[in-house]
Amino acid sequence: MFAREANSSEIIKGAMADIIFLANDCEKGEGPAIAKKFGIRGYPTYYAVNAQGEPIERWIGYDVAQGWADRVAAARRDTRTLVEKKAAFAAQPTADLAESMANDVATGYDWAGSVALFKQARDLAPERGDALTRAILTNMVSSEDTDFTFEEIRAEGDRLLTAAGTTAEDRVDLGSMLMDAAGARGREADGLPYLERALGAATGLPDDSRVARTVKFLQITHALLVEKNTPRAVDLRKSLMPANWLEEAKRLNQFAAWCLGADVNLDEADVMVLKAVELAKTDPERVRYLGTAAEVSLKRGDAATALERGARALALDPENEDAKDLVARAEAAQAGKTN
């Protein structure tokens, strides 16, 4: 999403004018070595560094253009290193430092720690409450389902939905986040009112709205959960794929992964992910697609095929933790069947 908006968003273009920007593909060229040097754990992760290469800000995920530009502005405003900021925060907490620390710990997937720090920032700067509440909500939704209850997440979402500055596009985003949070906690029914309100807010938005894709995904969820119309959901999902996607390995895998997550259309997903395996150009790609293929097999109740696919992935990358986990689960599923 960042790459798409970097070419169209005046906010991002403005922020770019004041910095040197490096797009580091973590799977190509020098990219993996640079990612390893910085200990990158997830994508996208952003680092702002000084001329000595020392981190001065870091954050994970891309939400909206203004949020990204705000992090860049924070890095330019206070060019102390993160180590120095941490010491300053311990001595004299400020809202800006709390926000820096919150983003810092989020890059280590410490969502609970991150949310606590964002809340501290909000207490210190209530005038920035809406932006910080959005960060709190985003981090809560990113967390494991055991970190925060749906009630805690809903409270932050409701706070934003009633805020004066919340736009129709924000309402679509918020509905999507709350529906996702509800689904991740097995509380789909509690998310549906937010889904309906988000789709209501989307009425009248232009086709090129920044949330156009989010609206489509909400329509897909609506087709699955409310209309109970799986073929329509699948057709809507296909309509979101780019031209020639049937010839692109990563797109085929993406579609199969969606089918897997929604637990629909698994026969077609199986065909498509196997085509992705065939089309893969590198072993890391092949391992990833074999992983999806094995998951599809498991979901279809075919443990033997899942094991064969998992073993192929593991043979290509013996240290791959996901492949090891897949093989273990496939073996357990097979043992369960034979016992």
Next chain:
Amino acid sequence: MRRSLPAVALVALALVASAAAAATDPAAPLTYDKALAMARHEGKILVIDFYADW
């Protein structure tokens, strides 16, 4: 071994030159070292987007 001042200056010049080349040739792939040299030369911070083309 101590590095003489001229040698340091040459290294610095080379970095600035490569940064300038990268800045003037939009087709040239920007590397981490070049980006850092550009940041140093222009007095800006460097922002790195760690992504994967999935």
